[in-house]
């Protein structure tokens with residue numbers, strides 16, 4: 001008795017617009033994308049850092065800060081690499097100061113206007 005074979009493979013790039021069909025998604029902590037950092041970071045930096053390119057110190061992948069996975073809620077935010085899930089930056093906003101831990105980012109490439 002042969003197992004039934006699917007008529008088409010699970011291709012992820014079909015033009016279907018019904019959403020992702022991941023069967024089971026592991027229960028991980030909910031996160032938001034890096035855009036939630038825009039507010040807290042705008043208080044510290046004059047430029048919009050969500051458009052900056054951060055290079056992960058762990059796996060070397062480079063991508064916009066907006067693409068990071070941000071866990072937690074202000075005032076304590078932890079941004080993780082979407083590729084290797086290591087911590088790229090931490091931001092804690094205290095009453096009198098903000099703590100920005102960037103040890104997980106090798107570089108931050110910040111686009112500057114003319």
Ligand SMILES: [Zn+2]
Pocket residue numbers: 056057058059060061081082083084085086
């Ligand atoms: Zn990484």
